[in-house]
Amino acid sequence: MADFTIVGGGLAGCSxxxxxxxxxxxxxxxxxxxxxxxxxxxxxIVNPITGPYLTKEPRFNEFWSHxxxxxxxxxxxxxxxxxxxxSMVRLLDSEQQVTKWQSRLKSPSYQECITSDALHIGDEFxxxxxxxxxxxxxxxxxxxxxxxxxxxMGDQWxxxxxxxxxxxxxxxxxxxxxxxxxxxxxxxxxxPAKGEILTVQINDLKEDRIVNRGRVWLLPIxxxxxxxxxxxxxDSNDCNVTAEGRExxxxxxKGLIKVPYEVLDQRAAVRPxxxxxxxxxxxxxxxxxxxxxxGLGSKGVLLAPFFADNFAAHLCxxxxxxxxxxxxxxx
Ligand SMILES: Cc1cc2nc3c(=O)[nH]c(=O)nc-3n(C[C@H](O)[C@H](O)[C@H](O)COP(=O)(O)OP(=O)(O)OC[C@H]3O[C@@H](n4cnc5c(N)ncnc54)[C@H](O)[C@@H]3O)c2cc1C
Numbered sequence: 648m649a650d651f652t653i654v655g656g657g658l659a660g661c662s663x664x665x666x667x668x669x670x671x672x673x674x675x676x677x678x679x680x681x682x683x684x685x686x687x688x689x690x691x692i693v694n695p696i697t698g699p700y701l702t703k704e705p706r707f708n709e710f711w712s713h714x715x716x717x718x719x720x721x722x723x724x725x726x727x728x729x730x731x732x733x734s735m736v737r738l739l740d741s742e743q744q745v746t747k748w749q750s751r752l753k754s755p756s757y758q759e760c761i762t763s764d765a766l767h768i769g770d771e772f773x774x775x776x777x778x779x780x781x782x783x784x785x786x787x788x789x790x791x792x793x794x795x796x797x798x799x800m801g802d803q804w805x806x807x808x809x810x811x812x813x814x815x816x817x818x819x820x821x822x823x824x825x826x827x828x829x830x831x832x833x834x835x836x837x838x839p840a841k842g843e844i845l846t847v848q849i850n851d852l853k854e855d856r857i858v859n860r861g862r863v864w865l866l867p868i869x870x871x872x873x874x875x876x877x878x879x880x881x882d883s884n885d886c887n888v889t890a891e892g893r894e895x896x897x898x899x900x901k902g903l904i905k906v907p908y909e910v911l912d913q914r915a916a917v918r919p920x921x922x923x924x925x926x927x928x929x930x931x932x933x934x935x936x937x938x939x940x941x942g943l944g945s946k947g948v949l950l951a952p953f954f955a956d957n958f959a960a961h962l963c964x965x966x967x968x969x970x971x972x973x974x975x976x977x978x
Contacts, residue, residue, distance in 0.1 A: 649675035651962070652818045654809040657686040658789065659940045660821035661796035662951040665721055666959035673803075676796075680806045683886045685823050686947070688916035690844060690866050690874050691787040692857060693949045694735060695760050699861055701737075701744065701751050703760065704946070710953045711783055717952030718787065725795045735784035735857040736768055738903070739776040744861070748779070771852050771906045773860075784857055786866060787948045812937045817962070819938035824884070824917040826941045831931060839917045840945070841883045843892030844876035845900075846912035852904065863899035872911065875900050888913045920944045928958040929974030938962070939974050 651667055653660045656678030667674045681687075693714065695707045704710070718730035739745050751757045762780045797804045812818035812831075820829060827837045850871045858865045866874045878892045893913055900908065921927055921942035931937040940958055943950055953969075960966040970976065 648815055649673045649803070650817065651675070652677060652809070652813050652816045653821055654818060655679075655821035655823060655825070656793060656796065656804065657684050657821065657823050658689075658792070658947040658951045659823065659943055659955070660819075661686075661793055662717070662955035663819060663821060663940055663958060664796060664800060665717075666952075666955040667962065668799075669720075670959055670963045672959075672963065674800070675803045675805065676800055677805045677807050677809050679808045679825075683914070683916055685916045685918050685943075686789045686793060688842070688844060688886075688914045689789045689947065690864075690876060691789040691948050692735075692864065692866060693783075693785040693787070693946075694781070694857075694859065694864075695783055696737060696751075696757070696781060699744065701748055703751075703757055704949070707760075707783075707949070708756075710949050713953040713956065714785075714949055714951075717956065721795070721799075725799055727791070727795050729792050729795060730785060730787045732783075732785045733855075733857055734762075735781040735859055736766070736778055737781055738768070738772065738774050738778040738858065738860040740861050740902075741776060745776055768858075769852070769854065771854075771904050772858065773903060773905065780856075785948075786857070789948070812934070817936050817938065819940060819958075819962075821940045823919045823941065823943075826919065826939075827884075831934065831937060832939060832941075835927065835939075835941070836922045838881065838920045838922065839884050840920045841880040841885070841915060841917045842877045842945075843880075843888055843896065843913065843915040844874060844878075845893065845896050845910055846914075847873050847875055847900070847908045847910050849873055849904065849906060849908045851906040858903070860899075860903045863896065863903050865900070865903065873908075884917055886915050886917065888915045918943075918945055926950055926954055926972050927974045928954050928972050929961075929968050932975055 926942040
């Protein structure tokens with residue numbers, strides 16, 4: 648019998664399994680093996696300054712340094728490169744954004760993320776409002792991260808669906824958006840956000856940084872191939888690709904680059920968002936042997952390592968659950 652059964656082997660479940668294993672615990676992961684999941688479809692980008700208001704996650708530095716250590720340590724265990732630190736160019740797209748960025752720049756917390764050099768960006772991009780270069784960005788090969796965890800766990804990774812907790816074991820549900828259908832957590836306010844993403848070939852673009860123009864980003868993955876996205880649809884809950892999704896991304900891409908491209912692939916999945924983008928971890932208020940780790944939203948790569956370690960440390964009696972993320976404190 649394992650010390651912990653983790654239900655769901657996405658970014659949340661894998662990170663928690665690694666964090667518990669690190670603490671010497673016997674862990675089993677049971678995963679349905681769905682071909683399409685949020686983690687398998689995700690771009691895997693870490694971006695410190697996001698959205699039209701150029702907002703920096705207040706605890707970014709803490710989460711970022713934790714994530715770097717976590718992924719590097721796991722890479723050491725499995726002998727594989729999974730996470731790469733990358734530069735990201737953020738292009739501004741209006742006069743209002745230029746003004747907003749000038750005011751953001753008064754804060755040292757923003758200054759420390761960016762280079763002081765002048766922006767260098769190729770003529771292939773529309774860059775009429777300028778921009779800046781972010782240093783602390785990165786990219787996780789999310790599907791490879793799952794595969795590496797699976798190999799690392801060996802027989803302790805099982806394919807199957809868990810519908811209720813194992814009676815004898817501590818069961819932690821890391822089900823992503825499927826948590827929506829778990830009756831034990833029907834009081835959690837899930838707000839799933841479907842996302843679509845394209846893979847494109849752009850032969851005339853030599854760019855090895857992530858380039859982001861707010862409503863669209865371009866991630867180089869090698870040999871002139873880029874991932875580009877993504878949509879946010881708060882009304883659909885399926886993983887079907889749509890003509891509207893493709894059209895939306897392509898229209899944004901045409902506002903970012905001037906060179907031709909060819910669409911190679913289109914994928915869709917649903918991000919597990921809870922409430923106002925809240926990550927929740929902890930023990931069920933009515934069941935001491937049932938846990939929950941969900942709500943990674945659109946920042947799973949940045950958040951999963953920190954909260955997996957925090958939850959694992961709590962489960963091993965080492966620490967309290969991070970105040971803002973405690974399931975019991977957020978009913
Ligand atoms: C288009 C798109 C782009 C994205 N881009 C980024 C990005 O650039 N950066 C970023 O940080 N995040 C991004 N995300 C978000 C990221 O994918 C999520 O934050 C993260 O992957 C969620 O991981 P999870 O483990 O909670 O859920 P999932 O990845 O959905 O994993 C849940 C797993 O549990 C299994 N499961 C569910 N229920 C059961 C059960 N009862 N029994 C057994 N198995 C079960 C499922 O099969 C699945 O394997 C993106 C998401 C999308 C859709």
